[in-house]
Amino acid sequence: MWKIQKRTWILSIFLISSLVGLAGCTEKTVKDKSLEGSVTEPQQQPERKPQEEPKKEEEPKPVVVNVIDPITKDLVKSFLPVDLGFGNENDTYKKEMEKWAKELARGTDQSPGYDQRMILDKLDANGQIIKGKPKIILEESELVEKLMAASVVGGDVELPLYVTESGYKPEDAAHLDEVAVASYTTKFNSAVVGRSKNIEISAQAINNIIVGTGDIFSFNTTVGPSDAAHGYQIAKEIVNKKLVDGVGGGICQTSSTLFNTVDKLGVKYVEKHHHSLSVGYVPAGRDATVSYGGPDFQFQNTTGVPFLIKTIYGKGTLTIEIRTTNAYQSQLKN
Template sequence: MKKGIWVISIVLTSSLIGLTGCSENKVKEKALEKKVTELQKQVEQEKKSKEADDKAKKQAEQKPIVVNIVDPNTKSFVKSFVPKEMGFGTNNEKYKQEIEKWAKDVARGTQTTPGYDKRMLPDRIGVNGLIVKGSPRTILEESELSEKVLQASEKGGDVELPLYVTQSGYKPEDASHLAEVVVATYSTHFNSSVVGRGKNIELSAQAINNVIIGTGDIFSFNTTVGPSDQEHGYQKAKEAVDGKLVDGIGGGICQTSSTLYNAIDQLGVSYVEKHHHSLHVGYVPTGRDATVSYGGADFRFQNTTGVPLLLKAIVRAGTLTVEVRTSKLYQANIKKGL
């Protein structure tokens, strides 16, 4: 009996050991299955990630490179380029020439679109003695813009217009003293009985009277005076055109610009633009005139005298006098003309 119990005990023990072994194998199998599942998920995720990367890369390759030109003041797009469509990468020299031409047009303007370049409209002293603000000089640097666009053409992106603004070169506190000393003056004469011409001289003289020309400022007669048309009160009078005297609205304003030239020429200014009439005019010696035409020929000079200046234009009894003045404080420092 004892022997039987012993045999049964051995059998039961063996069975239990076998069962324990099976249980451990199942645990291992489940752990292995879990690990395989996790690896499969990881491989699947990596596959999806690679597919997404490939898709994004393909889309990026298909999407054209674009260069956007941005106005720094408004932050709006002025123009967008697709360099490849314009020859970038296949004919870079032609592409460069097209960009340079565009930069020139956007700076200086075309017949239909104004450019970003703006001549200075000078400040002036008003009737109440206070400063009447004009507007600063604005220049768009064409070469810098072209270079920036060319650099951005490789990868695309935004390019801001390189605009440089120059304020008038005088101190506001000096304005009340600029009329103290006359440093240059010149007078011309006209027939006051010729009403149209006299009126045109008077209006253009008023336009330059009390104008402040700061150190380094570039003065433009056309910008300062504005259009010499009927809308602005100008009348019909004789003017020189292609070597002939013809009737035209605004005839006579060239006497104002020429009188100004002969006054300012006594000082150390630098001329930016100056033109002569196509025939001799009687109010100044030959070669001492400065013809102007709004939208065309202009009289421009830069104040390189080293001090701020004030213009005075006086019309009295058939005589036009232009005086250039400055402060007593600056009188000794002013550079004279040659």
Template sequence: MAKQNWVISLLVAVCLIGTGCTEQTAKEKEAKAAEIQQKIVKEKKLQEEKKLAETKKREEERKLEEARPVYVNIIDPNTKDKVKTFNTKDLGYITNPENYKVEIAKLTRELARGTESRPGYDKRMVLDKLDGNGQVIKGIPQTILDEEELAEKIMLASEKGGDVEIPLYINASGYKNEDAAHLDEVVIASYTTYFNSGVVGRTKNIELSAEAINNVILGTNDYFSFNTTVGPSDAGHGYQKAAEINYGKLVEGYGGGICQTSSTLYNAIDQLAVTYVEKHHHSLKVGYVPKGRDATVSYGGKDFRFQNTSGVPLILKAIVRNGSLTVEVRTSTAYQDQVKKGI
């Protein structure tokens, strides 16, 4: 009996010892799990703080980058001087890209065509001319600033900045030097108008303007401008007062009569396949050409301009006789059969 009780006591003790070990192991596991969870939470918090710091840093860098000026320099291709410098961000390159394009278009237009205070790079052609001895008096080539190309170059440089050279294209007169002496060989178009030679001022003005266009060479695809060719019709250039049409009224003004020269030229050149760039009618009917066949001009204002698309080089002849003005268009015998006539 005593032995049996001892065995039972031993079994109870063993059970009690086993139960205690089991409880201790569970508590250790719980503590370990809690510790791991705390580490995870802490690590997650550190990652979030790091991410937030990086985001903040990037935002600060972005703001600094936006605040940093980016300069574009517009360079004159001839002198290599800076003609314009601007901060792209001031013009809205980042904040308002559509408006930025508008501003760049405005800038290129002003550089090409000029402003009230500064001339532009575009230059009309001053055509070559023969003097009394048949020698060529050189004019000035046409200069064109390609506005679209300049705008594209500026857009490419707008992000990082830099120098942009102005794209200028220079076009010389479209004829060969050896042709000059032969361009007056054949008359291919002419027109004559009449005036009262007793009116001194008007006669003088017609003579001066006719002399200005006489012997002017029109190369293939050259542009002719009456105002550029004749120049100012004022007292300083020898012009006198005579009747002229101004806003529907007949008034006295310097250069009255030069429109007869421009209109006579128009009726002669119109017989060829030229392309008109600018042409205007008087506000009143004139008596020296049929209705609708006039071409009024005013230096600094309305002009008569056309391009020689007849296919061959030409020369103008303006002949003033007693009471008549004849404008002839001539070319060389070699080109006679190649001339494109007007419709």
């Protein structure tokens, strides 16, 4: 009996001890969870952006002016206006631009200018057109205005070139020989070989020249130099009121014959000069002296229609005719 009670008592103590241990474990677990809940995680600091450096002010780009040829698209000149005084000495700068524009238009001893007289078209022996050259004018004042404006902001400036083609229709060329509307003949001594040859060469140079409406005919430009290289010979010519020997003597008879022919039409004279002495092949005051590089005979076709210059060289005679189409004959202004 005593053994049974003793065993029961020991077992009871063991169970009580076990329950106390479990209670202790449970309390610890609750406390641990409570502590875990009360722990505050460290807050994440915001990422700092690198401090931006202050922007540097951009230096202004230099003002550059480029002058362009509108026909070839080539660069004629490029410069910085400030280097030439723009902004400080504008009046002086403008004068420099005017000087440069003049040289560019008219040329210098070293280079030709843009300005170009018209070289008129011509018909060959088969009636085909031989092209000449158009009239070209570089407007100097307009160029200076463009340069002054561009000097403020820079940029490209195209040369103000004005190109004028001959005033006739290509399809009319084959018919311009249909009818003569004016004619004049002068005589010379065919035995004087040198002079006769010079008349022949210069007459051939202006033969079959097409003068379009509004075109300006220049004898010197059309005929060219009257020198030995072009076949001209020594003959008498008037120089400073004296008859002297010179290469090309006699070409003034060709220019004077042409003057008396076109004078029958409504043309406008651009340039015309008299000899210093009377000549025998035209009446007094009806001559037109010429010299390549010097006096020229120029007229503008203001008749309202295109026409053809026709020369007929014979033994001792030179005849020059102005011819046009049958249709244009009635429209021609005298």
